[in-house]
Amino acid sequence: MPTIRANGLDIGYDVMGAGPPIVMLHGATSVGREDFAAQIPLFSRAFLLHVPDARGHGRTRWDSAEGFRYDWLVEDLEGFVDALGLRTFHLLGFSMGAMTALQFASRHPDRVRTLVVIGITTQREPRTSVVRALMDPPKIEATDPAWAAALARRHDEGQGTGAWQKLLPAIAADVAAQPLLGPRDLHRIDAPTMVAVGDRDPFVPVDHAWGLSRQIPDARLFVAPDCGHEVTVRRPGLFNEALSGFYRATADEAARRAEEATRPADASATNMKPAEGDPR
Amino acid sequence: MTTLLVLYSRPEGGAEALATLERRYRDEHLPLVAQTPGLRSTRIWRVAEALGGETDLVLAAAMDFDDRASLDAGLGSDPMRAAGRLLREIAPGLATFLVLEDAPDLLAAS
Numbered sequence: 001m002p003t004i005r006a007n008g009l010d011i012g013y014d015v016m017g018a019g020p021p022i023v024m025l026h027g028a029t030s031v032g033r034e035d036f037a038a039q040i041p042l043f044s045r046a047f048l049l050h051v052p053d054a055r056g057h058g059r060t061r062w063d064s065a066e067g068f069r070y071d072w073l074v075e076d077l078e079g080f081v082d083a084l085g086l087r088t089f090h091l092l093g094f095s096m097g098a099m100t101a102l103q104f105a106s107r108h109p110d111r112v113r114t115l116v117v118i119g120i121t122t123q124r125e126p127r128t129s130v131v132r133a134l135m136d137p138p139k140i141e142a143t144d145p146a147w148a149a150a151l152a153r154r155h156d157e158g159q160g161t162g163a164w165q166k167l168l169p170a171i172a173a174d175v176a177a178q179p180l181l182g183p184r185d186l187h188r189i190d191a192p193t194m195v196a197v198g199d200r201d202p203f204v205p206v207d208h209a210w211g212l213s214r215q216i217p218d219a220r221l222f223v224a225p226d227c228g229h230e231v232t233v234r235r236p237g238l239f240n241e242a243l244s245g246f247y248r249a250t251a252d253e254a255a256r257r258a259e260e261a262t263r264p265a266d267a268s269a270t271n272m273k274p275a276e277g278d279p280r
Numbered sequence: 281m282t283t284l285l286v287l288y289s290r291p292e293g294g295a296e297a298l299a300t301l302e303r304r305y306r307d308e309h310l311p312l313v314a315q316t317p318g319l320r321s322t323r324i325w326r327v328a329e330a331l332g333g334e335t336d337l338v339l340a341a342a343m344d345f346d347d348r349a350s351l352d353a354g355l356g357s358d359p360m361r362a363a364g365r366l367l368r369e370i371a372p373g374l375a376t377f378l379v380l381e382d383a384p385d386l387l388a389a390s
Binding site: 034037038040041042045233234235236237238240 | 304307308311312358361362366367368369370
């Protein structure tokens with residue numbers, strides 16, 4: 001599994017498939033190969049998937065005693081895609097990864113061919129309270145040994161034994177304090193977008209997801225029925241179908257955005273042909 | 281050897297629904313199954329005919345494990361659980377699961 005140097009980190013990532021690039025960002029405390037296990041086989045048939053581990057997670061080593069801030073995750077993503085030479089790409093994120101993706105798309109709208117955000121709200125509550133209640137290492141060890149074992153399995157090798165016990169409170173503190181995106185930020189996102197949420201997501205009430213989809217100019221909403229937070233894991237069949245349909249429906253626009261980004265700054269005004277080379 | 285045999289009934293919706301089931305089974309379900317620890321081999325069949333009768337079965341799959349403990353460990357693994365969740369959506373209520381154990385004593389008696 002490769003690593004790449006970016007933003008002062010050695011970012012571990014998986015790369016699979018062939019085709020237009022998708023960058024897939026996992027949720028807090030997890031890793032991409034687990035959050036997207038049911039998507040990777042299907043979408044690697046038509047896309048080149050890049051699935052990085054966030055700092056402090058999996059194989060991207062970071063001591064979360066030094067702090068954990070989601071704007072650092074956005075800078076990590078900027079460094080990651082620059083290091084890979086991805087000028088434009090499809091961007092997909094779940095939960096913490098969705099917050100990173102929203103912020104990146106707001107800062108760099110022209111670099112995003114399409115955007116998919118799953119299980120995220122731009123409102124402080126109830127997300128902060130639910131995160132605070134969950135990210136409690138002593139409670140997890142006492143009441144949920146299966147989750148404790150999963151956290152150790154995901155992170156011990158890359159981060160050091162027991163590092164997850166520092167990571168979780170650091171994430172909770174960041175969620176409570178992180179700046180929130182406002183309507184003006186969201187309105188800058190001009191790529192075709194899909195907002196996905198489970199109808200019983202404790203972090204994200206459906207009306208928050210609906211509101212988010214209404215503030216992004218070209219967004220549609222997918223609500224997974226009978227489903228909590230982990231839409232990709234709990235409703236993989238429905239989600240895969242929705243995502244396939246979204247990529248099919250937006251393929252022309254995504255290709256146009258990829259081509260537009262490779263065009264010299266004055267080309268559109270003078271009707272020049274785009275630069276040589278496959279924009280993908 | 282312990283074998284997990286899965287029998288699939290015909291989905292409602294005619295040939296198109298069956299084609300969709302087969303496509304999603306191949307593209308989404310089987311790649312997850314293939315990651316199952318302890319899985320020795322997988323065989324898949326289309327049901328061609330029920331001799332002398334009718335059947336609504338359309339597909340069968342057999343997954344071989346060394347023994348029952350290996351099968352149970354495989355069923356509890358992340359890939360197989362993901363495959364199971366996916367299957368409940370792409371083939372809801374269509375699958376029957378049978379755990380088969382070799383019966384050499386019966387074979388010898390024949």
